[in-house]
Amino acid sequence: MKSAPSLHSIILVFRGSAPENQVKQELHYTIHHQAKKYSLGGHVNGYFYHGFQALWKAGLQQNFLKLQSRYPNFDVLITGHSLGGAMSALAGPKIAKIIAPKKNNRRISIYTFGEPRVGDHQFNSVLEALVPEIYRIIHKHDIVAQIPPPGMTPFTKSQYFHHQTEIWYNNDMTENAPFMICSKKNECDETFLKTHANINDHLTYFNIKIQLNNLQQCVPSSKSTIIRRN
Incomplete structure (x- = not known):
């Protein structure tokens, strides 16, 4: 988590799954x-829930409160890829609740990349009400954006659906590439044949390749970093 005084923003970034066996664990x-009950309403994927709760209690909440106290007028941007996208969705409502009493004209926004389905319709309603400025960016046939499958899982009867708003790039995502904006009732990336889903699109966003092995070098930290002006 960082504050960016030049941008007047507190930026919270979650990393994706690492290494590859973590994806298997999630599935x-x-x-x-x-699914687990989310404190503000609805139910969410248990794997994501436990992971987020561990981060929240290990220092994420306290570090945000410190930055919030130091920069009470800063906007808040939350972002993440893959598993990090799911963490962003879970963090959004809690962060929104913290800043609500002193929100003024501050913006809170979420941008995720290759985010899996996180929770049920009730959770999505809570998320969208507290953080209206939320965008799921999907690259073409990204397979992770298709899991868990929509609706009920066969063994647990848990339900998973995407939240709004989807930004779908049905191309290589190079500079100035066109995209489609889709509501949650008309998910663009669900229009392609499921046989086309692949991991390569998940590991390349905006022409940048994401190496899962490199994420092992990311060390979890309970400390926040301040980005100062030059």
Whole structure:
């Protein structure tokens, strides 16, 4: 988590899954475990829930409160790729609740990349009400954006749906590439054949390749960093 005085923003960034076996853990947990109740409403994927709660209690909440106190007028930007997108969605409502009493004209926004489905319709309603400025950016046939499958999982009967608003790039995402803006009731990326879904589109966003192995070098930290003006 960082503050960017030159941007007048507090920026919260979540990393994606690392290494590859973590993706398998996510899928296995989703298949065999019930969704968990989210404190502000609805139910969410248990794997994502436990991961976020661990971060929140380990220092994420306290560090945000410190930055919030130091920069009470700063906007808040939350972002992440893959698993980090799911963490962003879970963090959004809690952060919004913290800043609500002194929001003034501050903006809180969420931008995710290759985000999986996180929760049910009730959770999505809470998320969208507290953070209206939320965007799911999807690259072409990104397979992670298609899991868990929409609706109920066969063994746990848990329900997973995407929240709004989807920004779909059905191309290579190079500079000035066109995109479609889709509501949650008309998800663009669900129009392609599921046989086309692939991991390569998940690992390339805006022509930048994301290496899962490199994420192992990211060390979790409970400390925040201040970006100062030159």
